[in-house]
Amino acid sequence: MFIAGKAKTFDRLSLRHGSANATAGQFHQTVNYLTGPCMIVVVGPPEESSLEPSGERSENDRGIGPSSNEGVLPNAPDNSTKSTTYLGKCEYSVADQKGDPQPVKQDLHVDEADPSNIGQDLNMIEEPETADQSDLVVSSSLHVGEESMNSVELPVESKNFNILVIGPSQSGKSTLIEAIREYLDPNREIDHSKIGNGSESCTKEVIENEFASHIPKYELINAGAPSQTTTESTQNSLGTAGAVVDIKRLQGASNWHLYKNALRKYDLRIRSCEQNPRAEYKFRIFDTPGLEDTDGHDVRNVAKILNVLSAVNEIHLILITIAHGTPLTQGVQNALKDYCSIFSEMNGLFTFVHTKVSYEKLHPGSQKYYGDLTTRMDKLDSIMGQPVRHIAIDSDFDEDRPLCIYMRREAIREILSLTNLNVPVAASQMRLIKTKRMREVDSIVIKEQEAHSREIRWQLLEVRSKRDISRTQVEAAKTREISALKIKIDEARFEYREKQVELNGFDTDTLEFLFERSSQESRTILDFFPSRRPRVPLEVARLEFQIDDIREERNGYDIVHSEGGEGSNFWKVVIERKVFRQGDYRAKFYAKRCNRQQxxxxxxxxxxxxxxxTVQKLYKNVEVLENSVEVKDDDEIVSEKKNLESQLRSCQEILTRAKRTSLHFNLFKAVAEAGVYEGEATKCAEKVAAFYENYTPALGEEVLLDDIRNI
Structure with missing residues (x-):
């Protein structure tokens, strides 16, 4: 179906269906219009009850109307002799003599499509031939209905997004970032100096890459006519000349050879199909050293990442690159487990990017290749201890096949769009889990400090014996009891502080990722029979806590029913794909940590x-005993006693920090930067003990021991 006509200048054109009945017309379709005589292509179902054209509007106003010149755009040819279908209301802007846009509202009629061709046109949208381009200036795509083709995009206001890229050496981290550059600006030359040579890691330090973009959107067009080498099935899968190729439908086809034939076609064209860019978004992408580049310095590499996090304060996405075909060595698996453990509070931000894949084999028909890839995804999920999103990409810049280039751009677009789907994590509020190396060294520290603590206690007993020689038995007993109580007070204060630190980590409004629900559908023949299209139910069973936030990405779907959601402990929706639209729905669920860990x-x-x-009771007991006996010691005994008590408190300080399974962001960063966990384990233990003893926490990081008496 199409409308042809001559027009002035269109600043923005929007179709809104005028019928109240959704059966016939509530379809939101991609509409392409070209510079030149106004040629709008609208693909959509005719009235379900009949594929025959009708000259009268039905009683229930379901969208069939009389033929009229009023329904076509200005200067359109007379179509009164043709059978037409009433589509709805058309609202657009036409420039006046001053060049200012003036709104125009008209009924919209279209020529009936040939019902015999309706099936073969299912997966494409026709693009008419371009005519004279002098009279019409428009943007390259059209917002149709209340929701655009990419309805859940980044927010209207400008915003900064921070992305961390980690992965093994030679897994394609730097190449992926260069591919993102190429996606944002296809005309720029590839900087091969930023890409590894295949045998040596390219990145030794964290490198910041900054991009500004409105997230370009591309579509793939069948620009060529059928050739003698193009089979009929391949041609049907790609559509006629000018058709938009339905890539998801093509990838989902059961015929692998059909898919490969499409990949080999060079008469496909990639074109921009931008909506009016609403805002520019800034992305900071941080390229990190390889997970196997640690050379025993895993904590130092973590420190580099923590420096990045402290500078940007919050992170929106963590990409883990894994090169297809390279073995998941035990070293890589251990590194992944460490990073997943260290950054466990960011588990909702992880996404695996499988690099160096072959798009030609990325099809269920390639059973071994496709099977190996899905098996690897399952293995990685097992390593991470949770399901993680996976995206496959081929960043071979020598690849010139249009379909492969288009698939790469779509993968990158999906990656960048994830930044708005995730709830960012504030680094300054994080607690980081210790690495395996840190735990091994800390176990030595704990053993040494416990032995040292026992030795100090014996020395204190000897000092007390010296002091008690000149006292009566009653005075000696009371002073020994006071000394013992003061030791218990120190121990109780440290124990109180550790429990308070642990409580502070759980009793917070920080949002934690729970899980994701999703649905994807391609267009089908049922799009011509709207009432027969299946509806998809999605749900989250009742939880023991409430859902506090839901991040939703919805393209090509309507929500026809919903229950629960934010503030409830369950969630149910029923979604229905819009006719002639690919459907992609994702919802990520979050709960406040204090609610989840209630x-x-x-x-x-x-x-x-x-x-x-306990602490208050001990202080009170000491106060009572001190008031009942006058304690007088010579200066030498007092000095020795204070020195030993100070050493004992230092042991307790070291022990409590060494026994923690997680550290506050500031402490972890300070430890990592100091490099105290590098080198031989026993020597590391000495450095770690000295560091923990002298570390001064930032305000609010820990409960101060001197304040515990007044709690």
Whole structure:
């Protein structure tokens, strides 16, 4: 179906269906229009009850109307002799003599499509031949209905997004970033100096790459006529000349040879199909050293990443590159487990990017290749301990086949769009899990400090014995009891502080990622029979806590029913794909940590309260004993006693920090930067002990020991 006519200048054209009945016309379709005489292509179903044209509007106003010149655009040829279908209301802007846009509203009629061709046109949208381009200036695509083809995009206002790229050496991190540059500006030359040579890692330090973009959107057009080498099935899959290729439908086809034939066609064309760019978004992408480039310096490499996080404060996406065909060595697996553990509070941000894949074999028909890839995805999910999103990409810049280039750009577009689907994590509020190396060294520290603590306690007993020689038995007993109570007070204060630190980590409004629900559908023949299209139910079963945030990405779907959601402990939706639209729906669910860990928070609060009461009781007992006896010691004994008590407190300080399974962001960063975990384990233990003893926490990072008496 099409409308032809002459027009002035269109600043923006928007079709909104005028019928109240969704059966016939509530379809939102891609509409392409060209510079020149106004040629609009509208693909959509005719009235379901009949494929025959009708000259009268039905009683229930389902979208069939009389033929009229009023329904065509200005200067359109007389179509009164043709059978037409009433589509709805057309709203557009025409420039006046001053060049200012003036709104125009008209009924929209279209020529009936030939029902015999309706099936073969299912997966394409016809693009008419371009005519004179002097009279019409338009943007390259059209917003149709209330939702665009990419309805859930980045927000209207400008925003900065931070992306961290990690992965093994030679897994394609730097190449991926260069591919993103090429996606944003296809005309720029590839900087091969930023790409590894295949045998040596290109990145030794964290490198910041900054891009500004409105996320370009491309579509693939069948620009050539059928040739003698093009089979009929391949031609049908790509559509007629000028058709938009339905890539998802092509990839989902059961015939692998049909898919490969399409890949080999060079008469496909990639074109921009931009909406009016609404805002420019800034992306900072950080390229990191390889996971196997640690050379024993894994904590130092983590420190480089932490420096990045502290500078940007929050992160929106973590990409883990894995090169297809390279083995997942034990070293890589251990590194992935470490990073997943360290950044466990960012588990909702992880996405695997499988690089160096072959698009030609990325099809279920290539059973071994496709099977190996899906098996690897399952293995990686197992390593991470949770399902993770996977995106496959071929970043071979020598690849010149249009379909491959288009698929790469679509993969990159999906990657960048994820930044808005995720809830960013504030680095300054994170607690990071210790690495395996740190835990090994800390176990040595704990063993040494516990032995040292026992030795100091014996020395304190000897000092007390010297002091008690000149006292009566009653005075000696009381002073020994006071000394013992003060040691217990120090121990109780450290225990209270550790429980409070643990509680602070759980009793927070920080949003934690829970899980994701999704649905993807391609166009089908049922699009011509809207009432027969299936509806997709999605749900989250009842949880023990409420859902606090839902991030939704919805393209080509309508929500026809919903229950629960934010503020509830369950969620149900029924979605229906719009006719002639590819459907892509994703929802990510988040809960506040204090709500999700409510049982743990309650337990820790009770434990903190018990520790608090213990400390207060010990202080009170000491106060009573000190008031009942006059304690006088010579200066030498006092000095020795204070020195030993100070050493004992240092041991306790070291022990409590070494026993923690996680560290505050600031402490972890400081430890990593100091490099105290590098080198031989026993020597590291000495450096770690000294560091923990002298570390001064930032304000609000820990409960200060000197403040515990007044709790």
């Amino acid at each position: 049982a743990k928070v309650t337990e820790l609060k009770a434990e903190v309260e018990r520790r608090k009461e």
